[in-house]
Amino acid sequence: MTTERILIASDHAGFELKEKLEHALEDLGFDVQDLGTNTADSTDYADYAHPLAQKVSTGEVERGVLLCGTGLGMSYTANRYPRVRAAVAWNPDIAKLARQHNDSNVLVLPARFLSEEQGVEILKAWLETPFEGGRHARRVDKIEIPDSNP
């Protein structure tokens, strides 16, 4: 069985939780690629969302995790990329639904509003939940702007 690669990145507001989730992902057996930031010094979320979203958009890597203070800046940036479905999830139920109904391929966490324990629970729920397909596949197919992705 090949090890799944997963990407993770944050700005300064998500840095501390990112480091913890990185270890959780490694413990779960993932090949984690950390795209920064690597310190708690102030930085700009888009600089970290773009490289991660690009790799998911092209299919180079299937899934990724982004963290910033609210999750919003990271999600705005990542969702500009075709085929990226970046879901802000603040509890495990939202994370599960983001997978079941929306086939989310990027999990975005509002780090300033979560404990480590909550972050790990949300992450696990998102990783473990499959997409339901069916009527949800039809809806997900309609997300992309028509004729925007040749």
Ligand code: RB5
């Ligand atoms: C940084 O202060 C904060 O604005 C950022 O982490 C994020 O919450 C933006 O959406």
